[in-house]
Amino acid sequence: MATPDRRAATLALAHALSAAERGLPVIPLSRTKLPALRSPHRDAAEPLLCRGECGRPGHGVHDATTDPAAVRALFAAAPWATGYGIACGRPPHHLIGIDLDTKPAKDTASDAGTTTATAAPTDATAALRHLALRHLFTIPDTVVVLTPSGGRHIWLTGPPDVVVANSAGRLAPGIDIRGTGGYLVGPGSVTTHGTYRTAPGTGHLAPAPCPGALLRLLTPPARPHSPAHHPAGGPGSGHGLVQFVLAAHEGQRNTRLFWAACRAYENGIGDSLANALTDAAVHTGLTEREARATIASAARLSACGRGCAPGGP
Template sequence: MAEVVAAVPDDLLTAREERPLTDDWQHARTFAHHAAARDFAVFPAGKTKRPAIPSPHSPGRERDTCRATCGRPGHGVLDATTDHQQIDVLFAAAPWATGYGIACGRGPHHLVGLDLDRKNGLDGVADLARLATEHAFTVPATATVATPSGGLHAWLSAPPGAVFPNSVGKVAPGIDVRGPAGYLVGPGSLGATGRYVFMPGTNPNRIAPCPPALLALLNPPPAPAAVAPVAGLRERVHHQKPYVRAALDREAATVKAQSYPGRAKRLFASAAALGRHLPTGVIPEDLAFDTLLDAGLATGLSRAECEHTIRRGLARGAGTLRPAA
């Protein structure tokens, strides 16, 4: 998948030049038009980062089910558009707007937004670097926006049709994910504590493809049943044949003994080793999964990382793993 390139006007690159507060609405509208010219769908936002236009519906079923079918503005990211005339209509309905949102997941960019928090003890940048090491992918150079709180919004592109949930702290504690039905605050917007700007040193015209290994982490498989308590797990292993017990115990011990930064790789290798026995039914899949999940959690990996890695490892061993798109 090729990277997406779209030219950024010069005034977007000099966004740090503050303008009078009385110009904030015009400033936001101008930047929203620039984004729309680059084929990003936008809508007005306020200083709180929330959509600026209130819902036209009273709380209740209509608000929950309308999905912008009523034709009135006030549906948040569903209002987002690249139509310049409609953008002016939306901003006219929100004279208090100081920024704009960019809808993620829509073509042609199919934007994946990684919100890397750096506050309240979190460090999403370090979390992303750790995931890259654990799962053997390289974080690409890509358009990145600096937020007023000291965090970063990394812009990546996904393949058309890619589906993954918006999430807060699930991939890693300091990483929030914005995809289909989500949005990012656009550069040039003014928030409660400052302005969003392209980070110096990054190329705003480059939106790199999301690495397949990272994209897979953003879309984990359905969660299996909760792992059995340790005592129950040991009892289940104890009742297996000696060969099966030895294989499970060996791989679990190997995973638990692995130190950072190779924990996920080791977990994947052990899952693949056990997965080779799944087609014959020698080792029950649920027991292999629970044993490895218990071992992986003991290393400090998150449950989401463990489940994703084990599922892929078992499938690799069984010969059913599909290559990443």
């Protein structure tokens, strides 16, 4: 390993151990911001629903731990790791991450090479302000992490009996939510695009409780399940969820599939709709294995929301 990487790996472990000491479960990340350890089941013929029960590392956010010895073991198994992820939704903090993306306007070029239009800028910070004004809440003083791309991660905590799902752009364009089953890149992590840093004046703060009005936006009530029969394509048949997945573009296929599968399971039609959702996801470009693994994750999360231990993954 090159010297700069060794130094980055040493710093990543130090930052991860510091976070774990504050009760934040961590995993090692590579420079791509993905979990540094590959799944031990990657060569299995069928996707396995293992979340670490096999005892081997490589289960992504399910490996996250606050135990210093376990943290050191994870990083020893991934000496190329230059960052760390912090699992959301886990006790004691039940962390919720508000990921604000800020991108400047971009010119788009025509086939002839001339500038023809300007794409609208993404200002998630302004969008969050509008949401706060509309729904009468204020973001409290809390930990804020600055991303290399100019965005921000706002750290909040949630109640132990509330499961906040991951989402991308559901609240507003540019606002992504990191909840149960997701993770935030920890400050001090070195990635391909730069280093994540704590915003000045927030490093000494503890994550603040999520305002009630914002929490309600993050956890919309599930529609009551009705066992009544629905005709094909009618309300409750799942046709709209399948169409939602079919409309996905590259970069949002997995997110749309996960959201649709969660809604299907919340409405009691997950198992019956799984094959149709899989076919739709494959049509958009996912492999069948990827699609079924995502649907299985949604099934686990929905089951967790109905009765597993509070704050669990």
